[in-house]
Amino acid sequence: MTEDVRYLVLGLLTAALSATLGWFLRTQLWKRRLRRKQAFFGLPANSESLLVVNREGSGPELTVTRPDVCSLLELAAPIKDCGAHSQVVAHDAVQQGFGERTEFCVGNPAVHRRMAAHMHSLLPGVRVNTDPEPGPDRGAFQIGGERYRMEGGRTEYAILARLTAGQAPEARPVFLFCGQRAITNQAATRYLARHHERLARKHGNNTFALLLKVVNSQAYGPDVVELVADVTRAAQEPIPAPAPARTSHRAK
Numbered sequence: 001m002t003e004d005v006r007y008l009v010l011g012l013l014t015a016a017l018s019a020t021l022g023w024f025l026r027t028q029l030w031k032r033r034l035r036r037k038q039a040f041f042g043l044p045a046n047s048e049s050l051l052v053v054n055r056e057g058s059g060p061e062l063t064v065t066r067p068d069v070c071s072l073l074e075l076a077a078p079i080k081d082c083g084a085h086s087q088v089v090a091h092d093a094v095q096q097g098f099g100e101r102t103e104f105c106v107g108n109p110a111v112h113r114r115m116a117a118h119m120h121s122l123l124p125g126v127r128v129n130t131d132p133e134p135g136p137d138r139g140a141f142q143i144g145g146e147r148y149r150m151e152g153g154r155t156e157y158a159i160l161a162r163l164t165a166g167q168a169p170e171a172r173p174v175f176l177f178c179g180q181r182a183i184t185n186q187a188a189t190r191y192l193a194r195h196h197e198r199l200a201r202k203h204g205n206n207t208f209a210l211l212l213k214v215v216n217s218q219a220y221g222p223d224v225v226e227l228v229a230d231v232t233r234a235a236q237e238p239i240p241a242p243a244p245a246r247t248s249h250r251a252k
Contacts, residue, residue: 065182144239158185213227
């Protein structure tokens with residue numbers, strides 16, 4: 001074997017070894033990211049999840065509204081990436097606790113029974129004005145002592161929450177996407193789909209509740225979303241009762 005051939009063989013072996021090592025490292029990195037994603041969403045491979053949505057109309061068949069379909073499409077990608085399966089169910093057809101299967105709950109408690117139950121049990125510090133009459137507080141969020149009014153099409157809010165209710169680490173989480181309008185529900189699901197890695201790094205697999213602001217949805221749809229605040233603590237504590245009015249006592 002001539003020296004040139006020897007160098008050629010060594011070069012080929014080095015290139016093959018480098019390619020194999022690079023492939024191995026990329027595979028390990030991909031597996032690590034996948035495990036983190038599965039842990040954050042509570043979706044091991046081949047696991048089941050629930051997508052809980054409003055029912056359009058009052059018929060026996062489940063018909064999903066167009067805005068909710070858009071929200072479900074936002075969630076489809078991470079569920080598929082985790083190698084999990086999903087089942088779409090109506091908000092008034094779920095009669096079970098939580099922790100066995102990951103649940104994605106999309107809607108407003110005014111018309112979404114399951115969402116109302118979760119918020120009452122797990123987020124007692126959040127109140128949603130469900131008064132159908134027009135007024136400045138219609139649809140407003142109250143979180144602790146703060147109130148967030150919506151200005152339709154310009155400034156609207158949504159709550160994105162991952163809840164485990166202090167259960168065992170292997171318990172599956174409940175994700176809530178509660179917006180003041182249907183388009184803000186979709187904005188919250190899109191925010192989770194886009195930023196789940198950052199959220200997992202910051203919060204791990206713990207409970208959190210975030211207040212999001214959807215900016216100018218009439219022009220930008222669900223794309224422009226700002227994080228207003230992490231409201232986990234305020235959302236989990238009951239809203240304080242208003243202070244009693246002071247009475248004045250005048251000397252007679």
